Amino acid sequence: MTEIGYCAGRRRCSQILLAALLWLPATGMVSAGMALAQSESELRDPLEPVNRVVFQFNQVVDGLVLKPVAQLYNFALPQFARTGVRNFLDNLRSPVIFANDLLQGEDERAGTTLGRFMINSTLGVFGVWDLATRLGYEKHYEDFGQTLAIYGVQPGPYLVLPILGPSTPRDATGFAVDALVLDPVPYFITDEEQWIRYGTELIATRAELLPATDDLEANSLDLYVSYRTVFWQRRQSEIRNGSAPQDTAYEDIFSDDSFDDPVSSDETP
Amino acid sequence: MILAASLLLTAWFAATPGLAQDAGAIAFAENVSSEVVNILEDGTKSQDDKLQAIATLLDEHVDFDLVGKLVLGSHWRDATEEQRQEYLSLFRELVLANISRQLSFYSGQEFEILDAQTLSDRDTMVKTRVEAPSGNVYRVDWRVRHEGDNFSVIDVIGEGISLVVTQRSEVGETVNRRGMDGLLASMREKAEFTVID
Numbered sequence: 422m423t424e425i426g427y428c429a430g431r432r433r434c435s436q437i438l439l440a441a442l443l444w445l446p447a448t449g450m451v452s453a454g455m456a457l458a459q460s461e462s463e464l465r466d467p468l469e470p471v472n473r474v475v476f477q478f479n480q481v482v483d484g485l486v487l488k489p490v491a492q493l494y495n496f497a498l499p500q501f502a503r504t505g506v507r508n509f510l511d512n513l514r515s516p517v518i519f520a521n522d523l524l525q526g527e528d529e530r531a532g533t534t535l536g537r538f539m540i541n542s543t544l545g546v547f548g549v550w551d552l553a554t555r556l557g558y559e560k561h562y563e564d565f566g567q568t569l570a571i572y573g574v575q576p577g578p579y580l581v582l583p584i585l586g587p588s589t590p591r592d593a594t595g596f597a598v599d600a601l602v603l604d605p606v607p608y609f610i611t612d613e614e615q616w617i618r619y620g621t622e623l624i625a626t627r628a629e630l631l632p633a634t635d636d637l638e639a640n641s642l643d644l645y646v647s648y649r650t651v652f653w654q655r656r657q658s659e660i661r662n663g664s665a666p667q668d669t670a671y672e673d674i675f676s677d678d679s680f681d682d683p684v685s686s687d688e689t690p
Numbered sequence: 691m692i693l694a695a696s697l698l699l700t701a702w703f704a705a706t707p708g709l710a711q712d713a714g715a716i717a718f719a720e721n722v723s724s725e726v727v728n729i730l731e732d733g734t735k736s737q738d739d740k741l742q743a744i745a746t747l748l749d750e751h752v753d754f755d756l757v758g759k760l761v762l763g764s765h766w767r768d769a770t771e772e773q774r775q776e777y778l779s780l781f782r783e784l785v786l787a788n789i790s791r792q793l794s795f796y797s798g799q800e801f802e803i804l805d806a807q808t809l810s811d812r813d814t815m816v817k818t819r820v821e822a823p824s825g826n827v828y829r830v831d832w833r834v835r836h837e838g839d840n841f842s843v844i845d846v847i848g849e850g851i852s853l854v855v856t857q858r859s860e861v862g863e864t865v866n867r868r869g870m871d872g873l874l875a876s877m878r879e880k881a882e883f884t885v886i887d
Contacts, residue, residue, distance in 0.1 A: 504825065636788075636791075636792075639788075639791065640784070640788050640880070641860060642860045642861065642864050642873070642876050642877070642880070643860050643863050643864055643867075646859050646860050646863045647856065647859070647860055649859070650855060650856050650859035650860070651851055651856060654850055654851045654852060654855060654856070655849065655850050655851055657850065658849065658850020658851070659850070661850075663829055663850065671852070671855065672809065672810070674760055674763070674854060674855070674858070675760065675809075675810070675813060675833070675844065675845075676810065
Protein backbone atom coordinates (compact mmCIF):
# COMPACT_ATOMS: atom_id res chain seq x y z
CA MET A 422 0.00 0.00 0.00
CA THR A 423 1.26 3.41 -0.78
CA GLU A 424 0.65 6.82 0.59
CA ILE A 425 -1.59 9.10 -1.32
CA GLY A 426 -0.05 12.49 -1.46
CA TYR A 427 -0.03 15.91 -2.92
CA CYS A 428 2.99 17.53 -4.43
CA ALA A 429 3.25 20.42 -1.99
CA GLY A 430 6.28 22.61 -1.50
CA ARG A 431 7.99 20.87 -4.34
CA ARG A 432 11.49 21.96 -4.99
CA ARG A 433 11.46 20.59 -8.45
CA CYS A 434 8.44 18.69 -9.52
CA SER A 435 8.60 18.40 -13.27
CA GLN A 436 6.83 16.03 -15.61
CA ILE A 437 9.29 13.25 -15.37
CA LEU A 438 9.50 9.54 -15.18
CA LEU A 439 12.62 7.97 -13.83
CA ALA A 440 14.38 4.99 -15.07
CA ALA A 441 14.06 4.11 -11.42
CA LEU A 442 10.30 4.01 -11.56
CA LEU A 443 10.59 1.43 -14.25
CA TRP A 444 12.43 -0.83 -11.91
CA LEU A 445 10.06 -0.29 -9.08
CA PRO A 446 7.41 -2.88 -9.91
CA ALA A 447 10.16 -5.29 -10.91
CA THR A 448 11.35 -5.23 -7.40
CA GLY A 449 7.71 -5.24 -6.37
CA MET A 450 5.82 -2.55 -4.56
CA VAL A 451 3.93 -5.27 -2.77
CA SER A 452 5.48 -5.39 0.39
CA ALA A 453 10.90 -4.62 2.62
CA GLY A 454 15.43 -5.13 2.73
CA MET A 455 17.45 -7.80 4.16
CA ALA A 456 16.59 -11.38 3.56
CA LEU A 457 20.21 -11.95 2.83
CA ALA A 458 22.12 -15.09 3.34
CA GLN A 459 24.41 -15.08 6.34
CA SER A 460 23.16 -11.81 7.80
CA GLU A 461 21.71 -11.17 11.23
CA SER A 462 18.82 -9.26 9.79
CA GLU A 463 17.78 -12.14 7.57
CA LEU A 464 14.25 -13.41 7.96
CA ARG A 465 14.70 -17.06 8.86
CA ASP A 466 12.56 -19.57 7.04
CA PRO A 467 12.85 -22.92 8.83
CA LEU A 468 9.26 -23.73 7.93
CA GLU A 469 9.94 -23.39 4.20
CA PRO A 470 8.51 -26.80 3.22
CA VAL A 471 5.19 -26.04 4.95
CA ASN A 472 5.23 -22.43 3.82
CA ARG A 473 5.68 -23.49 0.21
CA VAL A 474 2.59 -25.70 0.44
CA VAL A 475 0.47 -22.89 1.90
CA PHE A 476 1.94 -20.54 -0.71
CA GLN A 477 0.82 -22.87 -3.50
CA PHE A 478 -2.63 -23.11 -1.93
CA ASN A 479 -2.83 -19.31 -1.77
CA GLN A 480 -1.74 -19.02 -5.40
CA VAL A 481 -4.57 -21.34 -6.44
CA VAL A 482 -7.19 -19.52 -4.37
CA ASP A 483 -5.87 -16.22 -5.66
CA GLY A 484 -6.08 -17.34 -9.28
CA LEU A 485 -9.57 -18.78 -8.89
CA VAL A 486 -11.23 -16.20 -6.68
CA LEU A 487 -9.34 -13.19 -5.38
CA LYS A 488 -7.61 -12.08 -8.55
CA PRO A 489 -10.69 -12.33 -10.82
CA VAL A 490 -12.77 -10.42 -8.27
CA ALA A 491 -10.03 -7.79 -7.96
CA GLN A 492 -9.87 -7.46 -11.75
CA LEU A 493 -13.62 -7.07 -11.90
CA TYR A 494 -13.42 -4.43 -9.17
CA ASN A 495 -10.82 -2.47 -11.17
CA PHE A 496 -12.87 -2.85 -14.33
CA ALA A 497 -16.24 -1.92 -12.83
CA LEU A 498 -15.18 1.07 -10.76
CA PRO A 499 -13.52 4.17 -12.18
CA GLN A 500 -10.37 5.42 -10.49
CA PHE A 501 -12.13 8.14 -8.47
CA ALA A 502 -14.56 5.59 -7.02
CA ARG A 503 -11.73 3.24 -6.05
CA THR A 504 -9.88 6.17 -4.46
CA GLY A 505 -13.07 6.96 -2.52
CA VAL A 506 -13.34 3.37 -1.27
CA ARG A 507 -9.66 3.39 -0.24
CA ASN A 508 -10.08 6.73 1.58
CA PHE A 509 -13.19 5.50 3.38
CA LEU A 510 -11.52 2.26 4.54
CA ASP A 511 -8.36 4.10 5.63
CA ASN A 512 -10.37 6.65 7.56
CA LEU A 513 -12.03 3.78 9.47
CA ARG A 514 -8.52 2.55 10.23
CA SER A 515 -7.43 5.91 11.73
CA PRO A 516 -8.12 4.96 15.37
CA VAL A 517 -5.79 1.95 15.06
CA ILE A 518 -3.09 4.06 13.38
CA PHE A 519 -3.53 6.75 16.07
CA ALA A 520 -3.21 4.20 18.90
CA ASN A 521 -0.03 2.75 17.35
CA ASP A 522 1.45 6.23 16.72
CA LEU A 523 0.99 6.89 20.45
CA LEU A 524 2.33 3.48 21.51
CA GLN A 525 5.44 4.19 19.41
CA GLY A 526 5.90 7.61 21.03
CA GLU A 527 5.35 9.37 17.72
CA ASP A 528 3.39 12.36 19.04
CA GLU A 529 3.62 14.40 15.89
CA ARG A 530 2.40 11.56 13.68
CA ALA A 531 -0.38 10.86 16.19
CA GLY A 532 -1.46 14.49 15.87
CA THR A 533 -1.49 14.15 12.09
CA THR A 534 -3.62 11.01 12.29
CA LEU A 535 -6.07 12.64 14.70
CA GLY A 536 -6.32 15.78 12.56
CA ARG A 537 -6.89 13.68 9.46
CA PHE A 538 -9.65 11.73 11.14
CA MET A 539 -11.45 14.88 12.32
CA ILE A 540 -11.22 16.65 8.96
CA ASN A 541 -12.00 13.69 6.74
CA SER A 542 -14.86 12.29 8.84
CA THR A 543 -16.68 15.63 8.63
CA LEU A 544 -15.70 17.81 5.68
CA GLY A 545 -14.43 14.74 3.83
CA VAL A 546 -17.91 13.19 3.90
CA PHE A 547 -17.33 10.13 6.16
CA GLY A 548 -13.79 9.81 4.90
CA VAL A 549 -14.56 9.31 1.21
CA TRP A 550 -12.75 12.48 0.24
CA ASP A 551 -9.22 12.86 1.59
CA LEU A 552 -9.30 16.59 2.16
CA ALA A 553 -6.69 16.36 4.94
CA THR A 554 -3.94 15.38 2.49
CA ARG A 555 -4.72 18.49 0.44
CA LEU A 556 -4.32 20.52 3.63
CA GLY A 557 -0.88 19.04 4.17
CA TYR A 558 -1.66 16.20 6.59
CA GLU A 559 -0.22 13.30 4.64
CA LYS A 560 -1.47 9.79 5.15
CA HIS A 561 0.69 7.17 6.85
CA TYR A 562 0.09 3.66 8.15
CA GLU A 563 1.01 2.02 11.44
CA ASP A 564 0.04 -1.31 12.94
CA PHE A 565 0.74 -3.21 16.16
CA GLY A 566 3.24 -5.49 14.40
CA GLN A 567 5.39 -2.38 13.77
CA THR A 568 4.87 -1.24 17.35
CA LEU A 569 6.15 -4.62 18.61
CA ALA A 570 9.19 -4.22 16.33
CA ILE A 571 9.89 -0.76 17.81
CA TYR A 572 9.67 -2.37 21.27
CA GLY A 573 12.42 -4.77 20.23
CA VAL A 574 10.30 -7.90 19.78
CA GLN A 575 12.00 -10.25 17.30
CA PRO A 576 9.98 -11.21 14.20
CA GLY A 577 10.42 -14.97 14.51
CA PRO A 578 10.41 -17.19 11.42
CA TYR A 579 8.72 -16.42 8.11
CA LEU A 580 5.11 -17.62 7.99
CA VAL A 581 2.80 -17.88 5.01
CA LEU A 582 -0.74 -17.63 6.34
CA PRO A 583 -3.66 -19.06 4.39
CA ILE A 584 -5.35 -16.30 2.33
CA LEU A 585 -3.60 -13.53 4.30
CA GLY A 586 -0.20 -14.42 2.85
CA PRO A 587 3.32 -13.47 4.02
CA SER A 588 3.70 -12.77 7.73
CA THR A 589 5.72 -13.55 10.87
CA PRO A 590 4.54 -14.53 14.38
CA ARG A 591 5.18 -10.90 15.38
CA ASP A 592 3.10 -9.48 12.55
CA ALA A 593 0.33 -12.05 12.90
CA THR A 594 0.09 -11.12 16.60
CA GLY A 595 0.02 -7.45 15.66
CA PHE A 596 -2.72 -8.11 13.16
CA ALA A 597 -4.86 -9.83 15.80
CA VAL A 598 -4.26 -7.10 18.40
CA ASP A 599 -5.19 -4.39 15.90
CA ALA A 600 -8.39 -6.15 14.92
CA LEU A 601 -9.53 -7.43 18.31
CA VAL A 602 -8.16 -4.91 20.84
CA LEU A 603 -7.22 -1.56 19.33
CA ASP A 604 -9.95 -1.18 16.73
CA PRO A 605 -13.06 0.58 18.13
CA VAL A 606 -15.04 0.35 14.90
CA PRO A 607 -16.57 -3.09 15.65
CA TYR A 608 -18.36 -1.55 18.66
CA PHE A 609 -20.25 0.80 16.38
CA ILE A 610 -21.28 -1.48 13.52
CA THR A 611 -22.97 -4.87 13.17
CA ASP A 612 -21.05 -8.09 12.58
CA GLU A 613 -22.38 -8.20 9.06
CA GLU A 614 -21.11 -4.71 8.31
CA GLN A 615 -17.80 -5.70 9.83
CA TRP A 616 -17.46 -8.63 7.40
CA ILE A 617 -18.37 -6.38 4.49
CA ARG A 618 -15.64 -4.02 5.63
CA TYR A 619 -13.02 -6.80 5.81
CA GLY A 620 -14.11 -8.23 2.48
CA THR A 621 -13.91 -4.87 0.75
CA GLU A 622 -10.50 -4.25 2.29
CA LEU A 623 -9.27 -7.60 0.96
CA ILE A 624 -10.54 -6.99 -2.57
CA ALA A 625 -9.43 -3.34 -2.74
CA THR A 626 -5.96 -4.24 -1.48
CA ARG A 627 -5.65 -7.13 -3.93
CA ALA A 628 -6.76 -4.84 -6.74
CA GLU A 629 -4.17 -2.21 -5.80
CA LEU A 630 -1.45 -4.86 -5.80
CA LEU A 631 -2.32 -6.27 -9.23
CA PRO A 632 0.35 -4.39 -11.21
CA ALA A 633 3.02 -5.29 -8.66
CA THR A 634 2.14 -8.98 -8.45
CA ASP A 635 1.83 -9.25 -12.23
CA ASP A 636 5.32 -7.85 -12.51
CA LEU A 637 6.72 -10.12 -9.88
CA GLU A 638 5.24 -13.09 -11.73
CA ALA A 639 6.66 -11.92 -15.04
CA ASN A 640 10.17 -11.38 -13.69
CA SER A 641 10.75 -13.76 -10.85
CA LEU A 642 13.02 -16.78 -11.05
CA ASP A 643 11.43 -18.23 -7.88
CA LEU A 644 8.13 -16.65 -6.94
CA TYR A 645 8.09 -18.02 -3.40
CA VAL A 646 11.49 -16.46 -2.69
CA SER A 647 10.49 -13.19 -4.36
CA TYR A 648 7.43 -12.83 -2.17
CA ARG A 649 9.45 -13.61 0.94
CA THR A 650 12.20 -11.06 0.27
CA VAL A 651 9.84 -8.38 -1.01
CA PHE A 652 7.53 -8.83 1.96
CA TRP A 653 10.42 -8.57 4.40
CA GLN A 654 12.09 -5.58 2.72
CA ARG A 655 8.79 -3.74 2.62
CA ARG A 656 8.04 -4.57 6.23
CA GLN A 657 11.47 -3.31 7.39
CA SER A 658 10.90 -0.13 5.43
CA GLU A 659 7.50 0.41 7.05
CA ILE A 660 9.02 -0.06 10.49
CA ARG A 661 11.64 2.60 9.64
CA ASN A 662 8.78 4.80 8.40
CA GLY A 663 10.00 4.76 4.84
CA SER A 664 13.70 5.46 5.01
CA ALA A 665 16.20 3.51 2.88
CA PRO A 666 17.91 0.33 4.13
CA GLN A 667 20.46 1.17 6.81
CA ASP A 668 21.63 -2.19 7.99
CA THR A 669 25.17 -3.47 7.72
CA ALA A 670 24.04 -6.52 5.74
CA TYR A 671 22.86 -4.22 2.97
CA GLU A 672 26.06 -2.15 3.05
CA ASP A 673 28.18 -5.31 3.00
CA ILE A 674 26.81 -6.23 -0.41
CA PHE A 675 28.31 -3.09 -1.88
CA SER A 676 31.59 -3.00 -0.02
CA ASP A 677 32.76 -6.32 -1.41
CA ASP A 678 35.27 -5.67 -4.16
CA SER A 679 36.70 -9.11 -4.52
CA PHE A 680 35.20 -9.73 -7.92
CA ASP A 681 38.13 -8.64 -9.94
CA ASP A 682 39.94 -11.84 -10.38
CA PRO A 683 39.87 -12.90 -14.07
CA VAL A 684 37.01 -10.56 -15.04
CA SER A 685 36.72 -6.97 -13.89
CA SER A 686 34.08 -4.42 -14.70
CA ASP A 687 36.10 -2.48 -17.22
CA GLU A 688 38.02 -5.14 -19.07
CA THR A 689 35.61 -7.36 -20.92
CA PRO A 690 37.53 -10.24 -22.48
CA MET B 691 32.89 38.75 -4.75
CA ILE B 692 31.25 35.95 -6.72
CA LEU B 693 34.65 34.56 -7.43
CA ALA B 694 35.50 34.62 -3.74
CA ALA B 695 32.24 32.93 -2.89
CA SER B 696 32.74 30.21 -5.42
CA LEU B 697 36.31 29.68 -4.28
CA LEU B 698 35.06 29.39 -0.75
CA LEU B 699 32.39 26.96 -1.85
CA THR B 700 34.90 24.88 -3.76
CA ALA B 701 37.20 24.83 -0.75
CA TRP B 702 34.27 23.77 1.41
CA PHE B 703 33.32 20.98 -0.94
CA ALA B 704 36.92 19.88 -1.15
CA ALA B 705 37.15 19.78 2.63
CA THR B 706 33.94 17.75 2.85
CA PRO B 707 34.21 15.11 0.17
CA GLY B 708 30.82 13.59 1.07
CA LEU B 709 29.04 16.79 0.08
CA ALA B 710 30.81 17.15 -3.24
CA GLN B 711 30.05 13.54 -4.00
CA ASP B 712 26.39 13.98 -3.04
CA ALA B 713 26.04 17.13 -5.14
CA GLY B 714 27.55 15.26 -8.07
CA ALA B 715 25.20 12.34 -7.56
CA ILE B 716 22.17 14.64 -7.45
CA ALA B 717 23.24 16.38 -10.65
CA PHE B 718 23.76 12.97 -12.23
CA ALA B 719 20.29 11.77 -11.19
CA GLU B 720 18.65 14.95 -12.50
CA ASN B 721 20.50 14.61 -15.75
CA VAL B 722 19.61 10.93 -16.30
CA SER B 723 15.96 11.37 -15.41
CA SER B 724 15.49 14.36 -17.68
CA GLU B 725 17.12 12.42 -20.53
CA VAL B 726 14.68 9.57 -19.93
CA VAL B 727 11.73 11.95 -20.06
CA ASN B 728 12.99 13.64 -23.18
CA ILE B 729 13.05 10.29 -24.92
CA LEU B 730 9.62 9.23 -23.64
CA GLU B 731 7.93 12.48 -24.57
CA ASP B 732 9.51 12.70 -28.00
CA GLY B 733 6.49 12.52 -30.30
CA THR B 734 8.59 11.85 -33.39
CA LYS B 735 9.89 8.51 -32.11
CA SER B 736 8.12 5.14 -32.44
CA GLN B 737 7.77 2.97 -29.34
CA ASP B 738 10.58 0.70 -30.57
CA ASP B 739 12.90 3.64 -31.18
CA LYS B 740 12.18 4.92 -27.70
CA LEU B 741 13.03 1.57 -26.14
CA GLN B 742 16.24 1.41 -28.13
CA ALA B 743 17.18 4.93 -27.03
CA ILE B 744 16.41 4.07 -23.40
CA ALA B 745 18.52 0.92 -23.61
CA THR B 746 21.46 2.95 -24.95
CA LEU B 747 21.00 5.53 -22.21
CA LEU B 748 20.87 2.89 -19.47
CA ASP B 749 23.95 1.11 -20.80
CA GLU B 750 25.76 4.40 -20.38
CA HIS B 751 24.55 5.17 -16.85
CA VAL B 752 23.90 1.83 -15.17
CA ASP B 753 26.85 -0.41 -14.34
CA PHE B 754 25.12 -3.64 -15.39
CA ASP B 755 28.27 -5.75 -14.95
CA LEU B 756 28.84 -4.59 -11.39
CA VAL B 757 25.15 -4.93 -10.45
CA GLY B 758 25.10 -8.42 -11.97
CA LYS B 759 28.16 -9.44 -9.93
CA LEU B 760 26.73 -7.99 -6.72
CA VAL B 761 23.56 -9.96 -7.34
CA LEU B 762 25.43 -13.21 -7.90
CA GLY B 763 27.57 -12.52 -4.83
CA SER B 764 29.79 -15.36 -3.64
CA HIS B 765 28.61 -17.62 -6.47
CA TRP B 766 30.55 -15.43 -8.89
CA ARG B 767 33.82 -16.90 -7.67
CA ASP B 768 32.67 -20.48 -8.30
CA ALA B 769 31.41 -19.80 -11.83
CA THR B 770 33.46 -20.62 -14.91
CA GLU B 771 34.48 -17.96 -17.38
CA GLU B 772 31.76 -18.98 -19.87
CA GLN B 773 29.11 -19.08 -17.18
CA ARG B 774 30.10 -15.59 -16.04
CA GLN B 775 29.87 -14.15 -19.52
CA GLU B 776 26.53 -15.74 -20.25
CA TYR B 777 25.16 -14.71 -16.84
CA LEU B 778 26.13 -11.05 -17.27
CA SER B 779 24.65 -10.87 -20.73
CA LEU B 780 21.37 -12.53 -19.65
CA PHE B 781 21.20 -10.33 -16.55
CA ARG B 782 21.46 -7.16 -18.61
CA GLU B 783 18.95 -8.48 -21.11
CA LEU B 784 16.37 -9.34 -18.44
CA VAL B 785 16.69 -6.00 -16.64
CA LEU B 786 16.33 -4.09 -19.91
CA ALA B 787 13.35 -6.22 -20.95
CA ASN B 788 11.70 -5.54 -17.65
CA ILE B 789 12.27 -1.82 -17.98
CA SER B 790 10.83 -1.70 -21.46
CA ARG B 791 7.78 -3.56 -20.18
CA GLN B 792 7.30 -0.86 -17.56
CA LEU B 793 7.74 1.85 -20.14
CA SER B 794 4.46 0.99 -21.78
CA PHE B 795 2.75 2.22 -18.60
CA TYR B 796 4.35 5.65 -18.68
CA SER B 797 1.72 8.32 -18.19
CA GLY B 798 3.39 11.51 -17.09
CA GLN B 799 4.57 10.79 -13.57
CA GLU B 800 5.98 13.71 -11.64
CA PHE B 801 9.32 13.38 -10.03
CA GLU B 802 11.12 15.31 -7.32
CA ILE B 803 14.59 14.89 -5.81
CA LEU B 804 14.30 15.12 -2.02
CA ASP B 805 17.87 14.84 -0.75
CA ALA B 806 21.00 12.72 -0.77
CA GLN B 807 22.78 10.71 1.89
CA THR B 808 26.47 9.72 1.89
CA LEU B 809 26.78 5.97 2.38
CA SER B 810 30.51 5.52 1.88
CA ASP B 811 33.46 7.31 0.28
CA ARG B 812 32.06 6.37 -3.12
CA ASP B 813 28.33 5.65 -2.71
CA THR B 814 25.48 8.13 -2.32
CA MET B 815 21.77 7.41 -1.92
CA VAL B 816 19.72 9.91 -3.93
CA LYS B 817 16.20 10.03 -2.54
CA THR B 818 13.31 10.87 -4.79
CA ARG B 819 9.57 10.94 -4.73
CA VAL B 820 7.41 10.02 -7.69
CA GLU B 821 3.79 10.99 -8.02
CA ALA B 822 1.55 9.14 -10.44
CA PRO B 823 -1.38 10.95 -12.11
CA SER B 824 -3.70 8.92 -9.84
CA GLY B 825 -2.22 10.81 -6.87
CA ASN B 826 -0.28 7.80 -5.58
CA VAL B 827 3.13 8.72 -4.28
CA TYR B 828 6.11 6.36 -4.35
CA ARG B 829 9.49 6.67 -2.68
CA VAL B 830 12.29 5.74 -5.03
CA ASP B 831 15.95 5.84 -3.98
CA TRP B 832 18.94 5.44 -6.29
CA ARG B 833 22.28 4.18 -5.06
CA VAL B 834 24.85 6.06 -7.14
CA ARG B 835 28.52 5.07 -7.24
CA HIS B 836 31.19 7.69 -7.81
CA GLU B 837 34.52 6.63 -9.27
CA GLY B 838 36.85 9.25 -10.73
CA ASP B 839 34.58 11.60 -12.68
CA ASN B 840 32.15 8.84 -13.40
CA PHE B 841 28.78 8.27 -11.74
CA SER B 842 26.69 5.16 -12.25
CA VAL B 843 23.51 3.67 -10.81
CA ILE B 844 24.17 0.43 -8.90
CA ASP B 845 20.86 -0.12 -7.08
CA VAL B 846 17.30 1.16 -7.17
CA ILE B 847 15.05 1.00 -4.11
CA GLY B 848 11.31 1.40 -4.66
CA GLU B 849 9.17 1.73 -1.56
CA GLY B 850 11.94 0.17 0.51
CA ILE B 851 12.49 -2.72 -1.88
CA SER B 852 15.98 -2.98 -3.32
CA LEU B 853 16.48 -4.42 -6.79
CA VAL B 854 19.85 -5.89 -5.79
CA VAL B 855 18.58 -7.44 -2.54
CA THR B 856 15.56 -8.95 -4.26
CA GLN B 857 17.52 -10.35 -7.18
CA ARG B 858 20.19 -11.68 -4.81
CA SER B 859 17.62 -13.71 -2.92
CA GLU B 860 16.11 -15.18 -6.06
CA VAL B 861 19.41 -15.85 -7.77
CA GLY B 862 21.03 -17.21 -4.61
CA GLU B 863 18.16 -19.61 -3.96
CA THR B 864 18.13 -20.79 -7.57
CA VAL B 865 21.89 -21.48 -7.54
CA ASN B 866 21.59 -23.30 -4.21
CA ARG B 867 18.81 -25.50 -5.51
CA ARG B 868 19.78 -26.06 -9.12
CA GLY B 869 23.37 -24.95 -9.51
CA MET B 870 24.86 -22.32 -11.82
CA ASP B 871 23.69 -24.17 -14.94
CA GLY B 872 20.17 -24.35 -13.52
CA LEU B 873 20.23 -20.59 -12.94
CA LEU B 874 21.37 -19.93 -16.50
CA ALA B 875 18.66 -22.24 -17.82
CA SER B 876 15.96 -20.32 -15.89
CA MET B 877 17.32 -17.02 -17.09
CA ARG B 878 17.42 -18.22 -20.70
CA GLU B 879 13.82 -19.35 -20.34
CA LYS B 880 12.78 -15.90 -19.02
CA ALA B 881 14.72 -14.18 -21.78
CA GLU B 882 12.91 -16.15 -24.48
CA PHE B 883 9.73 -14.31 -23.65
CA THR B 884 11.37 -10.99 -24.22
CA VAL B 885 12.35 -9.29 -27.41
CA ILE B 886 15.11 -6.81 -26.97
CA ASP B 887 18.73 -6.75 -27.97
